[in-house]
Structure formats: C-alpha cells, structure tokens
Amino acid sequence: MSVDPQKFLRELFATAIDAAHPQQVLQAHLPSDRSGRVIVIGAGKAAAAMAQVVERSWQGEVSGLVVTRYGHGAPCTKIEVVEAAHPVPDAAGLAVAKRVLELVSNLSEQDRVIFLLSGGGSALLALPAAGITLADKQAINKALLKSGATIGEMNCVRKHLSAIKGGRLAKACWPATVYTYAISDVPGDLATVIASGPTVADPSTSAEALAILKRYGIDVPAAVRSWLQSPESETVKPGDPCLARSHFQLIARPQQSLEAAAVKARQAGFSPLILGDLEGESREVAKVHAGIARQVALHGQPLAAPCVILSGGETTVTVRGNGRGGRNAEFLLSLTDSLKGYPGIYALAGDTDGIDGSEDNAGAIMTPDSYARAAALGLSASDELDNNNGYGYFAALGDLIVTEPTRTNVNDFRAILILENPKHDA
Numbered sequence: 001m002s003v004d005p006q007k008f009l010r011e012l013f014a015t016a017i018d019a020a021h022p023q024q025v026l027q028a029h030l031p032s033d034r035s036g037r038v039i040v041i042g043a044g045k046a047a048a049a050m051a052q053v054v055e056r057s058w059q060g061e062v063s064g065l066v067v068t069r070y071g072h073g074a075p076c077t078k079i080e081v082v083e084a085a086h087p088v089p090d091a092a093g094l095a096v097a098k099r100v101l102e103l104v105s106n107l108s109e110q111d112r113v114i115f116l117l118s119g120g121g122s123a124l125l126a127l128p129a130a131g132i133t134l135a136d137k138q139a140i141n142k143a144l145l146k147s148g149a150t151i152g153e154m155n156c157v158r159k160h161l162s163a164i165k166g167g168r169l170a171k172a173c174w175p176a177t178v179y180t181y182a183i184s185d186v187p188g189d190l191a192t193v194i195a196s197g198p199t200v201a202d203p204s205t206s207a208e209a210l211a212i213l214k215r216y217g218i219d220v221p222a223a224v225r226s227w228l229q230s231p232e233s234e235t236v237k238p239g240d241p242c243l244a245r246s247h248f249q250l251i252a253r254p255q256q257s258l259e260a261a262a263v264k265a266r267q268a269g270f271s272p273l274i275l276g277d278l279e280g281e282s283r284e285v286a287k288v289h290a291g292i293a294r295q296v297a298l299h300g301q302p303l304a305a306p307c308v309i310l311s312g313g314e315t316t317v318t319v320r321g322n323g324r325g326g327r328n329a330e331f332l333l334s335l336t337d338s339l340k341g342y343p344g345i346y347a348l349a350g351d352t353d354g355i356d357g358s359e360d361n362a363g364a365i366m367t368p369d370s371y372a373r374a375a376a377l378g379l380s381a382s383d384e385l386d387n388n389n390g391y392g393y394f395a396a397l398g399d400l401i402v403t404e405p406t407r408t409n410v411n412d413f414r415a416i417l418i419l420e421n422p423k424h425d426a
Contacts, residue, residue: 005417006365008268009348010401012261012308012415013362017352017403019260020183020252020410022049027057029181029251031112039111039176040064040079041100043125044118044195045353046183048074048081049407054114055079065103066116067096067124069355072405087358088141089126094134097127097164104169107176109245115169115178119185119353119409121195122155127164129233131223137161140213140220147216148318150279151186155196160209160233161224162196167236169198170246178246184253185353185411187277187313191248199246202235209233254312254410257352261415265308270417273303277313277411282327283385285315286334289416293345296418305344309416317357323389326357328412332364333390335416337381341371344419350401353409356391362403363413364394373397 018024040054040062047066055062055078062078069086084093104113128137140161144154159166170178178199186193191200206228213220220228227233236243254277262272275292278285292309295301315327325333328349335347350356350363371381377396384393394400 003268005346005419006367009346009365009415009417012264013348013350013401013413015264016257016261016413017406017408019257020352021406021408022046022053022183025252026050026053026181029249030054030057031179034058035060036112037061038114039103040066040114040116041103042066042116043121044116044183045069045072045086045120045405045409046118046407047116047121048072048076050116050118050181051076051079051081054116065096065100067093069120069124069405072407074407084124086120086123087145088138089123089134091134093124093126097125100125101127101164101172104173104176107173109175111176113173113176113178115180115199117180117195117198118183119195119411122158122165125164125195125198127162129161129163129227131227132161136221136224140218140224143218144216146319147218148281148316149212149216150316151314152193153212155193156204157209157212159196159202159204159235160206160228165196165198166202167197167200167240167243170200171236171242173246174242175245180246180248181251182248183408183410184250185314185409187279189250189253191250200248201238201240201243203238204235206233252408252410257410257413258310258312261310269306271303271307273307273309275309275311278311278315279313280315282315282317282330283334286331287338289414290335290338293339293416293418294342297342297344305418305420307418309418311414312410312412314411317388319388321387321389323384323387324359324392325388325390326351326359328356328363329390329394330388331414332366333381333385333393336366336370337385339371341368343368346417347415348401349412349414352406352411352413354403354406359391360402361391361400363401364390365399365401367399370397370399
C-alpha cells in the first residue's frame with residue numbers, strides 16, 4: 001500500500017471539518033416556510049458562517065446580530081457580525097450579549113427568531129447576572145480552565161452566573177417562536193451543555209455550581225457566593241411555559257465527522273476503529289491510545305493493521321508548567337512520550353475550529369521519528385510534558401498544523417494511523 005502518511009492524516013482532518021461545516025449541514029434544517037420576517041441571533045465559532053447560510057437561504061426579511069471569536073468572522077450583508085474573546089469573555093462579548101437581549105425583547109407570537117449556536121458561544125455571549133461583574137466571571141472562567149474541570153462542569157457554573165444562559169435567552173424571546181440550530185462541540189451532544197444552553201431547560205442547580213467551585217478549590221468573591229445561594233440564580237427548568245415555543249435542532253455533531261473520516265479511511269484501504277467522544281486528562285487519554293496502538297501493531301487486536309484509530313471529544317489539561325500548547329498538542333506530546341518512536345505509527349490531533357486552546361495552531365502531527373528528532377535537538381518529551389509545552393515541542397520539529405479559523409467546531413479530532421510493520425519490542 002502506497003500512501004503518504006502525513007498527507008493522508010491531514011486529509012482525514014479536512015474531511016472531519018468539512019462534514020461539520022455550516023455550508024454542508026444547516027440549510028436542510030431551516031424552516032420550510034422561509035418567507036416573512038425573521039430575526040437572527042447567534043453565538044459561537046461557527047456563528048458567522050451559519051449566518052451566511054441563513055442570508056443565502058431565506059426569502060423574506062432578514063436582520064439580526066451574531067457574535068463569534070476574534071478572527072472567525074465572515075462577511076454578511078443583512079446580519080451584523082461582531083467578534084469577541086474566547087475562551088475568557090471580554091467587554092465586547094458583554095456588550096453584544098446586552099444587544100442580543102434587547103433585540104429579542106418585546107416580541108409577539110407572530111415573530112420568529114433563529115438562534116445559531118456553536119461551540120464557544122458560552123464565553124462569547126457573556127452577560128453576568130445581577131450583582132456579578134465581568135471581572136468576576138473572567139477570573140472564575142480562567143480558574144476553571146486551568147483546574148481540569150470538564151466542559152459540563154464549567155458550563156454548569158457559567159449558566160448559574162449568567163443572565164442569558166440556562167434557558168434565559170428563550171425566556172426573553174417569549175412569546176415568539178424560537179428555532180435553535182446547534183453544532184455540538186461537547187461529548188454526548190447534550191443541548192443543555194452546548195454553549196451552556198441559552199434556549200433550553202437546565203436541570204442543573206446553583207448548589208451543584210457551588211459544589212463544583214469547591215471541588216476544584218476555586219475561590220469566589222462574596223457577591224458570587226451570595227448570588228449562587230439565592231433562589232434567583234436558578235436557571236429555567238424543564239416544563240417552564242416560556243419554553244413551549246422554543247425548538248432545538250442539532251445539525252452537526254462530532255460523531256458525523258468521525259464517521260466521515262472513517263469512510264475516507266475505508267476508501268483508502270484502512271480499517272477504521274472509532275472510539276467516540278472522550279473526556280479526561282489529555283496526557284492520560286494519550287496513554288490509552290498508545291496502548292491500543294501497540295496492541296494493534298503487535299497482536300492485530302482489536303483490529304489488524306493497516307488501520308486508523310479515530311476519536312473525538314474534549315479532553316482537559318491541568319496546567320502544571322509554563323509552556324505553550326492546547327489539549328491536542330498535550331495529547332500528542334504524551335503519545336510521543338509513550339510510544340517513543342514505535343515504527344509504523346503516525347498520529348494527528350487537532351481542534352476542528354482551527355485553534356488548539358488559545359494558540360495559533362489547530363494541532364500537530366507525530367511521526368515514528370518525532371521522538372528521535374526532538375532528542376537530537378535536545379528536547380525531552382517527558383520534560384516538555386511536565387512543562388505543558390506541546391506547542392514548543394512540535395514547533396521545533398516543524399510539525400504544527402495551522403489551518404486558520406475553520407468557522408465550525410465539533411471539538412477535537414484524533415487519528416492514529418498504524419501501518420503494517422514487523423513486530424517490534426517496545
């Protein structure tokens with residue numbers, strides 16, 4: 001079998017991204033009646049690209065406002081696109097969240113609202129609850145990002161500190177009809193977790209939010225603690241009448257992207273194994289992947305080489321050092337350290353939004369000679385892992401993947417390519 005492993009891995013990554021792009025997945029889900037007036041609002045890394053699709057598809061009057069991450073904008077003529085900070089919210093996100101609420105206030109039963117939602121929307125649509133400052137939310141968000149908390153835990157806290165999340169946006173739209181179209185970036189594709197669920201019921205509680213902050217040792221200002229202890233901090237619960245005219249539709253999810261990559265792998269002659277959406281510490285998830293890859297190479301289990309192991313989801317990084325790199329670079333660095341140059345095994349890890357954490361790369365590629373090439377440069381994979389310096393490690397090798405913003409987001413994509421090789425003692 002003749003294949004360029006690195007080129008093939010990049011093609012799999014591109015296939016995964018394309019399968020989740022708004023241009024491919026949104027139009028078919030829009031209401032069949034596309035005449036009349038519609039107000040479009042949105043938040044997330046795919047918001048601008050989704051707005052473009054609505055503008056192109058809608059036959060009646062279109063107006064609105066969406067917010068996306070800096071650099072993820074796209075030209076629209078009828079819907080205003082504003083850029084703000086992610087993953088830590090800023091004043092621009094605060095200002096646009098206020099404007100979004102104003103835009104959907106005082107609507108009637110005859111009004112229709114389209115809400116375009118994608119990963120990143122939680123930080124981008126940042127409107128603190130009464131008595132809580134943006135600085136409070138920024139500090140708590142930063143602490144959660146470094147703590148190793150899961151995305152579900154982070155969003156539970158965010159929802160209860162927000163004036164717009166946890167169903168509150170749908171409540172503001174009432175009695176208008178609301179159509180939410182969402183691109184999932186979370187394991188399990190739960191509507192309550194995607195961007196903290198602004199238009200869906202939220203079963204989590206303020207007490208749970210407090211418990212999460214305590215679990216990770218995060219100090220909170222007195223105003224925040226007081227708010228979370230008050231009944232007013234509770235989100236919109238299942239069965240609330242204000243949600244009766246709110247409709248939620250998932251239009252893209254990580255599994256679709258993994259399946260698209262699996263089809264491409266089969267077409268190229270590789271057996272695919274999809275492990276699905278995964279959570280956990282990046283470095284620990286990598287060790288499990290390394291074990292599976294070695295078992296395949298040595299024993300042909302659970303499938304024989306040549307093959308591709310595919311996984312997605314959102315891992316976490318507990319920051320211990322002062323290096324650079326997001327969770328995908330961390331995963332790949334740990335994988336490199338675990339495999340130590342095992343022959344015939346290549347890997348790619350990247351974020352489908354084109355940004356790994358807060359860096360300028362989507363991810364990186366590992367080859368069988370990465371470990372030795374880095375050692376020749378004086379770089380120890382284990383030392384760099386201790387310093388959370390995956391970006392620096394793969395930058396030194398020239399193996400970062402830079403895609404620029406993709407304007408979609410179904411979270412992480414990992415592919416481990418295992419070629420047929422003689423058995424090797426590791």
